[in-house]
Amino acid sequence: MSLGANSIGKEFVVTCFGESHGRCVGAVIDGCPAGLPLAEEDIQKALDKRLPPNRELVSARREKDTVEVLSGIYEGFTTGAPICALVWNKQVVSGDYDSIKYKPRPGHADYPARMKYVGFNDYRGGGRFSGRITVAFVIAGAVAKKLLDVFGVEVLAYTTAIGDVELHATLSLDEVRENTYANSVRCPDPDVAEEMEETILRAKKEGDSVGGIVECVAFNLPVGVGEPIFDSLDADIAKMLFDVPAVKGVEFGVGFEAAKMRGSENNDPYGMCDDEIELLSNNAGGVLGGLSSGAPLVVRVAVKPTSSISKEQKTVDLSKMEDATIQVQGRHDPCIVPKAVPVVEASVATVLVDQLLRGGFIPKVLGVEAIGEYYGVKEED
Numbered sequence: 001m002s003l004g005a006n007s008i009g010k011e012f013v014v015t016c017f018g019e020s021h022g023r024c025v026g027a028v029i030d031g032c033p034a035g036l037p038l039a040e041e042d043i044q045k046a047l048d049k050r051l052p053p054n055r056e057l058v059s060a061r062r063e064k065d066t067v068e069v070l071s072g073i074y075e076g077f078t079t080g081a082p083i084c085a086l087v088w089n090k091q092v093v094s095g096d097y098d099s100i101k102y103k104p105r106p107g108h109a110d111y112p113a114r115m116k117y118v119g120f121n122d123y124r125g126g127g128r129f130s131g132r133i134t135v136a137f138v139i140a141g142a143v144a145k146k147l148l149d150v151f152g153v154e155v156l157a158y159t160t161a162i163g164d165v166e167l168h169a170t171l172s173l174d175e176v177r178e179n180t181y182a183n184s185v186r187c188p189d190p191d192v193a194e195e196m197e198e199t200i201l202r203a204k205k206e207g208d209s210v211g212g213i214v215e216c217v218a219f220n221l222p223v224g225v226g227e228p229i230f231d232s233l234d235a236d237i238a239k240m241l242f243d244v245p246a247v248k249g250v251e252f253g254v255g256f257e258a259a260k261m262r263g264s265e266n267n268d269p270y271g272m273c274d275d276e277i278e279l280l281s282n283n284a285g286g287v288l289g290g291l292s293s294g295a296p297l298v299v300r301v302a303v304k305p306t307s308s309i310s311k312e313q314k315t316v317d318l319s320k321m322e323d324a325t326i327q328v329q330g331r332h333d334p335c336i337v338p339k340a341v342p343v344v345e346a347s348v349a350t351v352l353v354d355q356l357l358r359g360g361f362i363p364k365v366l367g368v369e370a371i372g373e374y375y376g377v378k379e380e381d
């Protein structure tokens with residue numbers, strides 16, 4: 001029995017490796033076009049976004065996550081060969097997990113993983129099921145985002161809810177770009193962000209945790225991206241988002257609200273604007289029939305409250321086969337949402353690149369037409 005599947009994508013293939021308390025976590029990205037300007041710093045910047053500045057809001061395990069790129073880049077450009085990048089795990093304290101070896105933590109993968117791999121899986125820190133594996137998602141997303149930049153596609157994720165505190169205001173794109181990473185909860189409205197922080201700290205004080213919602217938007221996608229029937233744009237995005245640990249719901253546009261609407265309310269009508277066809281509303285969230293519609297892609301994910309809580313919970317002792325209780329010790333995020341924001345952004349960017357490559361919207365090798373235009377380089381330069 002192997003611990004798989006560990007790869008995603010058909011043309012932009014991302015393989016993720018490593019465990020929470022193993023030596024490292026990282027990704028191999030196969031299929032990135034040659035000729036993309038890429039530096040370790042591009043990936044580092046993305047990884048740094050996983051660490052909210054307010055230490056009270058996240059696990060006491062604060063890995064620096066300094067990236068090392070082992071292959072696939074030469075003289076500042078991708079070569080077309082697999083890109084392998086990793087970070088070393090430095091702050092491993094496995095003793096924290098001795099108590100849970102035979103006591104599966106409620107809300108974690110401990111019990112089903114132990115049954116499936118008959119005890120051979122590395123359970124320390126959640127092993128392969130840890131949020132730490134999302135370092136690989138962010139590495140892949142950083143490469144994907146660099147590529148999307150060249151083609152003018154922008155992907156932005158931000159927090160819209162923590163517990164019962166919700167972001168209601170419609171903010172401008174500039175506000176989202178400027179404010180999201182200016183606070184520790186990654187919410188683009190500073191006042192709402194403050195309330196969200198308080199909500200997390202309150203739950204933490206009570207030995208508990210909270211969940212929330214992350215929204216992600218993508219602009220400037222060409223019309224027709226997606227490979228129906230089984231690799232529809234929304235299906236592929238939903239799949240990768242559900243691969244992010246703790247994600248419990250994914251919806252596009254108005255999502256579940258569509259079930260309560262009439263067709264006349266839910267349909268997005270068309271109109272002409274400066275000789276271009278435009279959608280006059282975006283209830284569908286930018287996807288129709290599994291293809292991008294030309295409207296911005298809008299997807300939201302529901303993130304559950306962190307399972308590891310210091311409140312006492314019921315479990316069983318597998319060594320004695322009797323009822324037991326557990327208070328989860330160790331270093332845990334009282335809310336996963338702030339760290340999940342860059343992970344959601346990375347996941348959407350990764351799927352978009354795979355789909356754009358499959359649809360022939362991005363060439364396999366970037367010529368001067370693509371990067372030259374982006375960097376203002378003329379062919380004769």
Ligand SMILES: Cc1cc2nc3c(=O)[nH]c(=O)nc-3n(C[C@H](O)[C@H](O)[C@H](O)COP(=O)(O)O)c2cc1C
Binds near residue numbers: 132247
């Ligand atoms: C970035 C990130 C960080 C996470 N940190 C924690 C954590 O500190 N404690 C915890 O109990 N779960 C954490 N999780 C979630 C667990 O890994 C996840 O809930 C668990 O593996 C069970 O999987 P499921 O919730 O998808 O069913 C994190 C998830 C992500 C994406």
